[in-house]
Amino acid sequence: MGLYLGLISGTSMDAIDAALVDFDSRPMRVVAARAAPYEPRLASRLAALLDAPDAAPLDEIGRIDVQIGAAFAEAALVLLHEAGVPAREVVAIGSHGQTLRHRIEPPAPFTWQIGDPNVIAERTGLTVVADFRRRDVAAGGQGAPLVPPFHDRLFRDERQDRVILNVGGIANVTVLRRGATLLGFDTGPGNRLMDAWIARHRGESFDRDGAFAASGRCDEALLAHLLEEPYFELPAPKSTGRELFNAGWLDARLASAPAAPGGERTAADVQASLRELTAESVARAVRQTAPGASIYVCGGGAHNQGLLQAIARRAAPSRVLTTAALGLDPDFVEAAAFAFFARCTLAGVASGDPAVTGARGARVLGAIYPSGP
Numbered sequence: 001m002g003l004y005l006g007l008i009s010g011t012s013m014d015a016i017d018a019a020l021v022d023f024d025s026r027p028m029r030v031v032a033a034r035a036a037p038y039e040p041r042l043a044s045r046l047a048a049l050l051d052a053p054d055a056a057p058l059d060e061i062g063r064i065d066v067q068i069g070a071a072f073a074e075a076a077l078v079l080l081h082e083a084g085v086p087a088r089e090v091v092a093i094g095s096h097g098q099t100l101r102h103r104i105e106p107p108a109p110f111t112w113q114i115g116d117p118n119v120i121a122e123r124t125g126l127t128v129v130a131d132f133r134r135r136d137v138a139a140g141g142q143g144a145p146l147v148p149p150f151h152d153r154l155f156r157d158e159r160q161d162r163v164i165l166n167v168g169g170i171a172n173v174t175v176l177r178r179g180a181t182l183l184g185f186d187t188g189p190g191n192r193l194m195d196a197w198i199a200r201h202r203g204e205s206f207d208r209d210g211a212f213a214a215s216g217r218c219d220e221a222l223l224a225h226l227l228e229e230p231y232f233e234l235p236a237p238k239s240t241g242r243e244l245f246n247a248g249w250l251d252a253r254l255a256s257a258p259a260a261p262g263g264e265r266t267a268a269d270v271q272a273s274l275r276e277l278t279a280e281s282v283a284r285a286v287r288q289t290a291p292g293a294s295i296y297v298c299g300g301g302a303h304n305q306g307l308l309q310a311i312a313r314r315a316a317p318s319r320v321l322t323t324a325a326l327g328l329d330p331d332f333v334e335a336a337a338f339a340f341f342a343r344c345t346l347a348g349v350a351s352g353d354p355a356v357t358g359a360r361g362a363r364v365l366g367a368i369y370p371s372g373p
Contacts (some may be wrong), residue, residue: 001090003031004338005126007072008096009115011169012191012243012300013038013046014205016075021085023343028154032083033332036075038309043069048240061100061114068098069119076124076248092127092354094342094366095120096334102241104142110134112141121369123326128343128369135366136352141359142249143241148174148184150337151352161293161358163286164323165311166334167301171282175289182235183289184356185236188229188281190301192272196247207348213275216268221258226277229253232284237358250274279310283330286315294300298323302330341366 023177097113111198117130151174175183350362
């Protein structure tokens, strides 16, 4: 009995998403949710740390680890205050943290999320479950995506093939085919490249309503060149992050791309091409795994109507909706998932799925940081 609170900041790094979830209700119910933007100075320091090409100062990593933990704790406390829910009614917090690095290639694959759970436990007075990904990697898995088992539990319907598409900085799919086992993987860039490009050319953090992309025209030769990235041809299980799909990756491919038709490629044309890159990489995944399945979108990309239309065009005859049509706000699906994973961990139930991540077997994920002195 009791409530669980999930916290996550994804690869877009736009905010800390917090969701308070009641798993005893039928169906599961999100009691309250909110997005807490990072303090601008902390966000700037974090971005510099994430985009450091090789190494980052250990002292800076340590300080930011603590400060992000404090920001996560504040997000949880404000959510409880606004919802009028006393902390004693919350069993535990499931904190994903903020991914600092995700490098799963041999010889020493690792994934690293920061946001010190000790700080969260001390400041909230609640039990915290954190560090969900590393056990899966230690068991030979990718450590990502983790949310497909939650999608499976919540959204599977034996009357309809479904694909749950999460579009954050990176895009990932959960394939829920009738009578078939669970499948999930990262398809490639979500909003990450579009966000980086509009920040460079317009000083904006994201392309609101896809307006910048809509003002340009997709350069098909450039799109074909971007799609030559080997990641797109890798079989599942697979995962990726901003370690691959970043501004440096884009600059290198622009430098080697064929000349634009008419000799000019505007910044808006590149943005339109990046929108189509996300749409086509998603559509390919759907065509290969569940052609014609209904696609339900969550994450920040669910608000980009231009992107949703591009996905629908390229994945036809699949319908494209958001998870709101299934009863869950697309902004808080992942936060609710980590509340669910905290519940699983405390019950000693495996939450990883080796069919998705490639681990040697299902594992109980997460470390427990108890409340109290």
